Amino acid sequence: MGNAELLSIHVHPVKALRGQAPREAVVEPWGLAGDRRWALIDDGGKVVTQRQQPRLALAAAELAPGGVRLSAPGLEPLTVPVPEPVGTVSVELFGDKVEAVLADADAHRWCSAHVGAEVRLVHMDDPAIRRAVDPEYALPGETVSFADGYPLLAVSTASLDALNSLIEQGDHPGEGPLPMNRFRPNLVVAGTDPWAEDDWSRLLVGEVEFRVAKPCGRCVVTTTDQDTAGRGKEPLSTLGRHRRLGGKLVFGQNLVPLSRGTVRVGDPVRVLA
Numbered sequence: 001m002g003n004a005e006l007l008s009i010h011v012h013p014v015k016a017l018r019g020q021a022p023r024e025a026v027v028e029p030w031g032l033a034g035d036r037r038w039a040l041i042d043d044g045g046k047v048v049t050q051r052q053q054p055r056l057a058l059a060a061a062e063l064a065p066g067g068v069r070l071s072a073p074g075l076e077p078l079t080v081p082v083p084e085p086v087g088t089v090s091v092e093l094f095g096d097k098v099e100a101v102l103a104d105a106d107a108h109r110w111c112s113a114h115v116g117a118e119v120r121l122v123h124m125d126d127p128a129i130r131r132a133v134d135p136e137y138a139l140p141g142e143t144v145s146f147a148d149g150y151p152l153l154a155v156s157t158a159s160l161d162a163l164n165s166l167i168e169q170g171d172h173p174g175e176g177p178l179p180m181n182r183f184r185p186n187l188v189v190a191g192t193d194p195w196a197e198d199d200w201s202r203l204l205v206g207e208v209e210f211r212v213a214k215p216c217g218r219c220v221v222t223t224t225d226q227d228t229a230g231r232g233k234e235p236l237s238t239l240g241r242h243r244r245l246g247g248k249l250v251f252g253q254n255l256v257p258l259s260r261g262t263v264r265v266g267d268p269v270r271v272l273a
Contacts, residue, residue, distance in 0.1 A: 206267030
């Protein structure tokens with residue numbers, strides 16, 4: 001894997017919304033700076049994602065000075081300031097109870113208008129204390145933002161090409177080839193062999209070292225067209241035949257940073273172990 005490099009970087013400021021692709025990003029212990037620090041919750045406090053509301057794919061969020069800028073078809077863009085952490089609400093994410101700070105009423109109205117249901121926007125003020133990584137796969141003290149379970153997700157272009165070849169030979173060839181945005185990664189790596197990430201345990205991306213926690217189990221979000229919010233059968237149908245591990249359909253690897261620093265597009269990617 002001598003010529004592997006970081007092809008692209010993806011930051012999703014609001015969980016489940018479209019993100020942005022900067023040329024570089026600061027790596028914090030709980031993920032890329034600004035990634036998934038915001039999330040939507042329903043009236044019961046449960047986090048709302050594309051699993052329940054595929055329309056979220058059509059809204060976008062980008063980091064803005066002192067907050068986040070939201071945009072979606074048919075709505076005026078809205079810049080939401082980071083709320084003062086004067087009080088928190090309890091949020092449920094995959095069974096985890098997490099404390100978060102409510103955004104302002106304008107943000108709730110805007111998000112509800114897009115979704116077509118009552119939702120509220122919340123912000124994680126301090127990931128260092130709010131949510132631990134799954135202890136089964138974590139080292140002591142590791143924390144995470146509103147990402148599904150781990151600070152970062154890495155995917156390789158070679159594995160996506162291999163998956164698309166399998167889709168072409170499968171039951172729903174008309175649904176392929178799938179673009180990388182179906183998998184909502186943080187780091188996209190080029191120059192590897194297909195499925196090389198199965199053997200990674202420690203990785204150096206530029207100046208930053210990562211621990212590979214576990215393969216990423218995939219869900220219905222991957223079947224959601226990120227441009228139309230329509231759903232199909234792929235890639236889950238093909239992953240179910242070719243990439244089943246421990247009851248999960250896997251694609252990509254979950255990473256935990258072991259050091260701080262900045263990753264940049266074009267950085268060399270080296271397997272340390």
